Amino acid sequence: MYYNHLxxxxxxxxxxxxxxxxxxxxxxxxxxxxxxxxxxxxxxxxLYSVVxxxxxxxxxxxxxxxxxxxxxxxxxxxxxxxxxxxxGVSILMARDFGKEDLPSLKKTYGNGLILCGGFxxxxxxxxxxxxxxxxxxLSTPAxxxxxxxxxxxxxxxxIPIIMGYNLFASALRALGDSRTPLYAMIVASVLNIxxxxxxxxxxxxxxxxxxxxxxxxxxxxxIICLAVILRLPQLKIAKDDLNPVPGLIxxxxxxxTPMALQNFLIAGxxxxxxxxxxxxxxxxxxxxxxxxxxxxxxxxxTSSFGFAMTTYVAQNLGAGxxxxxxxxxxxxxxxxxxxxxxxxxxxxxSGRLILRGFVSGTPQEVATTIDVGYRYLAxxxxxxxxxxxxxxxRSSLQGLGNTVLPMVSAISELIMRTSxxxxxxxxxxxxxxxxxEVAAWFxxxxxxxxxxxxxxxxxxxxxQHTEKEKHYGTLA
Numbered sequence: 001m002y003y004n005h006l007x008x009x010x011x012x013x014x015x016x017x018x019x020x021x022x023x024x025x026x027x028x029x030x031x032x033x034x035x036x037x038x039x040x041x042x043x044x045x046x047l048y049s050v051v052x053x054x055x056x057x058x059x060x061x062x063x064x065x066x067x068x069x070x071x072x073x074x075x076x077x078x079x080x081x082x083x084x085x086x087x088g089v090s091i092l093m094a095r096d097f098g099k100e101d102l103p104s105l106k107k108t109y110g111n112g113l114i115l116c117g118g119f120x121x122x123x124x125x126x127x128x129x130x131x132x133x134x135x136x137x138l139s140t141p142a143x144x145x146x147x148x149x150x151x152x153x154x155x156x157x158x159i160p161i162i163m164g165y166n167l168f169a170s171a172l173r174a175l176g177d178s179r180t181p182l183y184a185m186i187v188a189s190v191l192n193i194x195x196x197x198x199x200x201x202x203x204x205x206x207x208x209x210x211x212x213x214x215x216x217x218x219x220x221x222x223i224i225c226l227a228v229i230l231r232l233p234q235l236k237i238a239k240d241d242l243n244p245v246p247g248l249i250x251x252x253x254x255x256x257t258p259m260a261l262q263n264f265l266i267a268g269x270x271x272x273x274x275x276x277x278x279x280x281x282x283x284x285x286x287x288x289x290x291x292x293x294x295x296x297x298x299x300x301x302t303s304s305f306g307f308a309m310t311t312y313v314a315q316n317l318g319a320g321x322x323x324x325x326x327x328x329x330x331x332x333x334x335x336x337x338x339x340x341x342x343x344x345x346x347x348x349x350s351g352r353l354i355l356r357g358f359v360s361g362t363p364q365e366v367a368t369t370i371d372v373g374y375r376y377l378a379x380x381x382x383x384x385x386x387x388x389x390x391x392x393x394r395s396s397l398q399g400l401g402n403t404v405l406p407m408v409s410a411i412s413e414l415i416m417r418t419s420x421x422x423x424x425x426x427x428x429x430x431x432x433x434x435x436x437e438v439a440a441w442f443x444x445x446x447x448x449x450x451x452x453x454x455x456x457x458x459x460x461x462x463x464q465h466t467e468k469e470k471h472y473g474t475l476a
Contacts, residue, residue: 019234020176022312023098023319027328031308032335037182038173038304044189046296048196048217052210053293054357055196062286062365064207067140067147069289070278073270074134075155078127080263082163083170085119086112087310088256090170091398092248094311097175097234098318105234109171110241111248115256120163127156138271139278147207154211161218168225171235173307176315180228184221192217258407259398265410266440269417273436276421280430283365287372288433290355294377295437298347301339302388305332306395313399322460329396329452336388344381351377376434383438390441393448402455409447416443 022030057065089112096105131152140148169181192213199209229235277288309332316324347354355373356366380387394406417440424432 019232020178021097022176022315023321023324027312027324028331028335031305031312031328031332034176034178034311035301035304035308035335037178038307039301041178041182041185042300042304044185046293046300048189048192048214049296050293051193051196052214053290055200056207056210057286057290058357059201060207062282062369063144064147065289066282066285067144067207068151068210069285069292070135070138070140070144070274071148071151071155072289072292073138073267073274074131074152076270077134077264077267078123078156078159079162080267081123081260082120082159082166084258084260084263085116085256086163086166086170087398088252088259088403089115089167090174091255091310091314091401091403092252093171093174094314094399095318095401098315102234106237106241107245108248108252109235110237110243111245112167112171112252114242114244115249115252116163116167120160123163124156124159127159128153131156134271138275141278141282144282150206150208151211154208155214158215158218161215161222165218165222165225168222168229171229172225173311174314175232175234176311177228178307180225181221184224187224188217188221191220255398255401255403258403262403262407262410265407265414269414269421269440272418273421273433276425276433276436279425281368283368284372284430287355287369288376290369291373291376291380291434294347294351294354294373295380298343298377298380298384299387300343301336302391305336305339305388306391308332309392309395310399313396314401317400317459320463322456322463325396325400325456329392332392332396333389336392337385340384340388344384347377348381351381372430375431379431379434379438383441386438386441386445390444390448393445393452397448397452397455400455400459402451405451405455406448409444409451412443412447413440416440 020030020034022034053065053068056068089108092108093105093112096102096108131149134152135145135148165184169184172178172180195213195216196210199205199213200207203209205212277285280288309328312328313325316322316328351374352370355370355377390409394409397403397406417436420436420439421433424435426432
């Protein structure tokens with residue numbers, strides 16, 4: 001591991017940056033040290049998501065909290081597609097970095113800017129136009145529609161900011177820098193909490209105030225990541241790097257499109273679950289929303305291990321180090337399972353207490369909402385290791401350059417999640433809705449584990465064949 005410190009010089013103050021070569025050193029230490037800052041960042045991200053819900057629920061009531069929950073899955077569709085495109089670009093960047101091919105790295109980053117900019121404009125227009133249709137498909141109760149639509153329109157207006165943050169953060173992670181996104185998230189979280197209270201409580205802007213606070217916080221996180229990128233010599237691009245290279249953009253799309261579709265399918269299944277939830281009472285929707293927010297807390301370390309494995313595997317693939325990939329995946333599996341058990345235990349012990357912070361209303365409304373949220377939380381906690389292994393294998397596959405099989409796993413998730421939500425709910429009622437999420441995790445792992453074993457073996461054979469050709473070519 002090495003750090004790239006840019007100190008104060010003739011050009012003025014310089015920002016300290018962290019670039020990590022993951023093709024050398026102890027895999028366990030590299031993966032964990034990369035993942036921990038992301039975990040801490042996710043804690044802050046979930047903190048401001050939870051505070052969003054708490055402020056809305058406490059100051060605006062159950063209706064506003066339910067509307068916030070309904071808005072969640074349409075928002076996740078947009079976020080998931082943005083993350084898919086940005087991650088596809090970062091996989092190629094990490095591979096170039098592992099090869100120590102600086103000109104190719106800069107060209108990849110420059111063309112990634114072009115791809116993400118064009119995608120962002122198309123998504124912005126589509127999301128703003130389709131927001132009412134999304135709420136209609138969710139069978140949103142009439143009394144919740146104005147709140148939900150206002151929240152969606154404001155957050156969708158911030159799509160360029162979300163795209164910018166995800167691209168810049170993904171580029172930094174591709175170079176092994178997980179600290180800058182952490183600092184950006186800490187600033188965004190603190191700012192979001194302050195603005196939430198100011199806009200919702202102080203200025204009485206309602207649910208729209210919570211949306212504005214989120215967009216402004218994301219803007220600051222984007223600026224922080226961009227400021228560091230502009231000081232990184234590895235990403236100082238020239239005009240030529242911004243010239244579109246059709247073959248390179250095509251390669252990015254081949255990687256990015258399945259990842260965007262994967263996230264779209266996962267979110268689509270979530271919308272079906274949300275649709276099923278809207279068939280119950282507003283108190284149930286509010287409790288389900290609170291449980292879903294704590295679902296985000298359960299996932300604090302999943303995406304962290306995921307980003308770590310994508311970067312680690314892609315860099316080592318670029319360096320041709322399959323032995324390190326094997327060691328890294330085994331280490332990540334052990335760390336992920338251990339982490340999931342610790343988080344599950346903490347949440348089972350403190351879940352009801354945390355849920356009390358989400359709701360206000362009559363004693364009966366509060367009791368019903370907390371009971372729904374905790375039942376959902378408990379079922380997820382019991383199966384949490386399955387989710388953590390899902391992220392390790394899915395992200396390792398993506399790091400190996402295969403984004404199609406992870407998309408297939410998302411199809412399996414979609415089938416399991418929607419069939420469970422619709423069929424089990426009809427058979428056993430509300431509990432069927434809670435089981436739907438866990439069933440989706442099992443469905444994904446059923447595809448991902450054998451897929452990883454197949455792809456890693458195929459990649460090993462390809463590398464061995466290439467090395468033999470080089471050897472015989474040298475002899476000739």
